[in-house]
Amino acid sequence: MGVSKSKVTALGEQLRSGEYGAEELSVLGDWRRGFEPALGEVVSSLAALEPVTGRSKTVNSIVDKLRRMPSTRLAQIEDIAGARMVREMNLDQQDALVADICEIFPDNKVYDRRVKPSSGYRAVHVVVRIGGVPVEVQIRTRVQDLWAQLVESLSDRWGQQIKYGGPPDEPDVPVGDTTAGDTTTRGAVVEMVVQRLSQSLRRIEEETAQVERRSAGLEDQVRQAYMEGRVEDLRDHVENRDALVVAQAEARQSRAEFMDSLIDLVLLLQAVP
């Protein structure tokens, strides 16, 4: 990529130690530019599946990552170049989009971070290789993305460690309306967002996908039974449909209750810049 392997390794150590200046930033810039053709190709190839955007990693996040992972060399970081796609979709549609991306880029590795969320973060990442150069494609539902953006935003204000499951800087600082005595602490807000909010959103996305799956399956069965004149089966399907209507109502109710409970959190967040 225009910069020798040993120079990249040395550069990584300088960034990790914080001892770098204009010269090191120039070498980093040259090395990072080596990822641009691959990133451009990925973003252009996915343009039809918009919205998609691409970025090469910022100096701050490269340094943060090297410090967080002391045994990782700069050249081992797989997300120097990254693309992101965010859509209103359910979990099944997200799976279908991932499958489409894997078909476009056969040299790929899928990391389903919905299965084992790390510090509450859920998404699917696909690392594709273009001529050996890795580009990480993040595929997020709108809900997964808004949660991730919220946590990024809290990390920007109260400490980058929040993204990785750590407590905020000064966790006991009160948040909220101190004159009304209606306060909690930074630590409690972060716990609420990173733990409880992530888990609740996960449950809601899974329930929604399940109900939509059942609904689609039932429609198929009814259509098939009707075409084949199977009256008894049709009767069963009507009963199933009634059960499904109840499940849909329960899912809606649980979502509405959860969203109501979030209003307090939103009020607290008004105190954050």
Add this chain to the structure above:
Amino acid sequence: MATFLLVYDRARGELLELTNLGESEDERDSIAFLRQEREEQYQDMDTIEVVVLLADSEDALRVTHARYFHSTSELGRALVEQ
């Protein structure tokens, strides 16, 4: 696909600069130069983030990188309204 340069103050939640650098492949050198110039300018301020993004439009950026454009509270509200 256009290239955008953003300078963001993480501590204050403020977008200090948003420049559309155009779509020309010929501009790669000047984009790299501008990026490095900003990185050097803010090197001692670790709450300042200098980022270069590729996107069809600013609207696409606002979807995939919402935190550069909205406060923490606005992001929370958007989640509730989902």
